[in-house]
Amino acid sequence: MWKVLLVEDEVFVRESVREIISWEELGFTVIGESGNGTEALAMIIQDAPDLVLTDIVMPGMDGLELLKQTRQAGLKTKFVMLTCMGEFEYVRRAMEYGASNYILKLSMSVNSLRDTLRKVSAELGAYTETQTETNHHEVAPPASELTSTPASLTVSSAPPSETDLPFTPVREPIVKHPEISKIIEYIGQHYDQDITVKSMSRYVMMGENYVSALFKKKTGHTLIHYLHGVRMEKAAEYLRETDLPVQEIGYRVGFGSDNYFIKIFKRWTGCTPSQYRHRS
Secondary structure, eight states, X not given: OEEEEEEOSOHHHHHHHHHHSOGGGGTEEEEEEESSHHHHHHHHHHHOOSEEEEESOOSSSOHHHHHHHHHHTTOOOEXXXXXXXXXXXHHHHHHHTTOOEEEESTTOOHHHHHHHHHHHHHXXXXXXXXXXXXXXXXXOOOHHHHHSOOGGGOOSSOOOXXXXXXXXXXXXXXXXXXXXXXXXXXXHHHTTSOOOHHHHHHHTTOOHHHHHHHHHHHHSSOHHHHHHHHHHHHXXXXXXXXXXXXXXXXXXXXXXXHHHHHHHHHHHHSSOHHHHHHHO
């Protein structure tokens, strides 16, 4: 089912749109409603609907600005604009921002809305198919690129070779998606801080579920798995090159609990931090 968000400040119009269509028969499900653009934007970022059906003229943030900010957030959500006569300049600008269609509220009928939803469903299906084919045919980067040490993970001393570590380091993946690259860079610089999927989704202004799925798709790792990999490599470096207590090292790489740090380190390496230090 494609997810739909209804945005309309006139409650009667919003209820009419919801009630006149058998959404599920057309492959859609209404996941939420909003009466203003500001609230709707937060819902879009949180839930990443496939389609937003929105009024153009609303108090505060109008439908055009809602569409614009959704695009700036990197979301490909489809938009269908509800409009009145005389608002065609808004419609023209909305189409420039990538709106799929517009519907005149005064002459809106079941058939016109159904036709529009069928059109959007076809667009969504074609986009999904294209993305699937693109991912299927993507060529993996050379092994030399995957194992090279990224700039954000280098230190002043020579980086360890993989044979010095009891696990394979998670290397910074090469991705072309701006928001995912932004998250990767942030982790490389702030791995010692409290980082969660929720905090990263807020950082790039995207929904948690969307960020989680997108990060895994683009990197091959879950966000937390990648974060732990960066932290483990830093922890191993501290254990080899300093005499800092294990608890202090755990704190320096982002763990508030030394027991949790030891648990994660052992899960990754097969040994405790103290055992690793004595081996090195």
